[in-house]
Amino acid sequence: MNSTLKTMLSAAAILGLFSLLGIGLVTWVHQHTEMRIAENQRQTLLHSLQNLIPAGSYDNDLLADAIQISAAELAAQPVTVYRARRLGKPVAAVFSTVAPDGYSGDIRLLVAVKADGSLAGVRVISHKETPGLGDLIDENKSLWILGFDGLSLDNPPLKQWKVKRDGGVFDQFTGATVTPRAVVRAVRSILSFFKSNQEKLFAG
Amino acid sequence: MNIEPYRKIAYDGLWKNNQALVALLGLCPLLAVSNSVINSLGLGLATTVALVLSNTIVSLIRSQVSHEVRLPVYVLVIAANVTIIDLLMNAFFHELHKILGIFIPLIVTNCAIIGRAEAFASKNTLDKALADGFFVGLGFTLALMALGALRELIGTGTLFSRADWLFGDIAKHWSIQVFDDYGGFLLAILPPGAFIGLGLLIAVKNVIDARGK
Numbered sequence: 560m561n562s563t564l565k566t567m568l569s570a571a572a573i574l575g576l577f578s579l580l581g582i583g584l585v586t587w588v589h590q591h592t593e594m595r596i597a598e599n600q601r602q603t604l605l606h607s608l609q610n611l612i613p614a615g616s617y618d619n620d621l622l623a624d625a626i627q628i629s630a631a632e633l634a635a636q637p638v639t640v641y642r643a644r645r646l647g648k649p650v651a652a653v654f655s656t657v658a659p660d661g662y663s664g665d666i667r668l669l670v671a672v673k674a675d676g677s678l679a680g681v682r683v684i685s686h687k688e689t690p691g692l693g694d695l696i697d698e699n700k701s702l703w704i705l706g707f708d709g710l711s712l713d714n715p716p717l718k719q720w721k722v723k724r725d726g727g728v729f730d731q732f733t734g735a736t737v738t739p740r741a742v743v744r745a746v747r748s749i750l751s752f753f754k755s756n757q758e759k760l761f762a763g
Numbered sequence: 764m765n766i767e768p769y770r771k772i773a774y775d776g777l778w779k780n781n782q783a784l785v786a787l788l789g790l791c792p793l794l795a796v797s798n799s800v801i802n803s804l805g806l807g808l809a810t811t812v813a814l815v816l817s818n819t820i821v822s823l824i825r826s827q828v829s830h831e832v833r834l835p836v837y838v839l840v841i842a843a844n845v846t847i848i849d850l851l852m853n854a855f856f857h858e859l860h861k862i863l864g865i866f867i868p869l870i871v872t873n874c875a876i877i878g879r880a881e882a883f884a885s886k887n888t889l890d891k892a893l894a895d896g897f898f899v900g901l902g903f904t905l906a907l908m909a910l911g912a913l914r915e916l917i918g919t920g921t922l923f924s925r926a927d928w929l930f931g932d933i934a935k936h937w938s939i940q941v942f943d944d945y946g947g948f949l950l951a952i953l954p955p956g957a958f959i960g961l962g963l964l965i966a967v968k969n970v971i972d973a974r975g976k
Contacts, residue, residue, distance in 0.1 A: 596853045599853065
């Protein structure tokens with residue numbers, strides 16, 4: 560065998576060996592951490608849901624009692640709804656939805672609606688809005704998002720479910736109207752959806 | 764033990780050949796994340812761990828890997844490394860992972876790591892490669908934090924805001940409001956502020972170096 564071929568083969572063998580080692584190691588670590596990671600993510604989600612619906616107010620398994628809804632008026636992609644019940648009766652529904660019309664990309668929201676149609680609360684899960692302007696929707700940056708607590712389709716009246724710039728009651732931020740407008744619109748559409756589909760939502 | 768080579772490694776990593784300010788490597792994560800001191804510290808820590816590990820492994824395998832395939836092998840080592848760090852952190856330090864998680868994919872785009880693997884670790888013994896990984900990581904972290912401090916101070920008038928993300932509840936009050944009633948200066952927080960800030964830091968370093976001569 561000539562020496563060039565030998566060098567090439569040994570180089571290929573080394574590269575192959577390292578690929579196998581790398582893949583093997585990553586696979587092994589993945590298998591041993593998979594369960595733990597899934598459990599951590601469950602806990603994190605449960606924690607953020609319980610921020611909106613206190614742990615004592617329901618008695619079912621929130622994460623297991625979830626359904627996927629595809630409705631054009633809510634969002635382009637299916638929306639996950641977690642249903643809270645107590646003694647079998649509906650307590651609240653938490654929608655994990657997306658406001659698609661933010662200033663830069665999707666704003667992922669958790670919107671909790673109580674059985675009486677009022678909001679238990681709204682939280683921003685992730686967003687890419689401008690730091691210092693649009694990111695005031697984040698609970699860590701300003702208290703704006705807490706202003707939704709307790710509101711419903713009658714309070715304020717449906718016509719005023721808009722930011723002030725559009726003739727509604729919700730504050731926009733200086734220099735950023737698009738972001739709060741997107742959030743208000745998403746929350747309003749969930750409230751309307753909840754109102755007209757409440758029975759179906761909690762069935763089954 | 765002769766300490767001189769280590770002193771040189773430390774001086775090169777921290778100052779003379781600082782990866783961020785002199786080599787200008789790792790700019791993608793550097794510019795993206797350095798809008799506050801705490802963010803910078805987070806990325807700096809994650810990068811340092813990845814650097815030390817990849818330097819260690821590359822130094823250990825340096826005599827087995829032939830010249831022709833060394834770069835793909837280093838890429839494999841770094842990719843496997845970073846993926847494993849990501850998985851382990853997600854499983855065992857979930858809170859920390861939620862904060863640093865966004866930085867970890869950015870580490871793979873940091874060419875400083877493969878740069879050190881090729882330029883240093885592949886030619887040096889384990890102890891020196893370890894020291895190099897540590898000091899280069901530290902130098903990168905410090906440059907990143909200086910830039911983060913500059914941008915946070917000018918952009919929002921605070922320092923160390925959100926320290927509790929990294930250090931837990933004790934750090935809730937570490938945030939310093941440097942200027943009261945500061946309106947904020949958005950440019951510093953946005954990407955252009957990162958470029959301008961980095962330019963200023965490099966200029967300052969050059970001035971100090973020129974004075975020293």
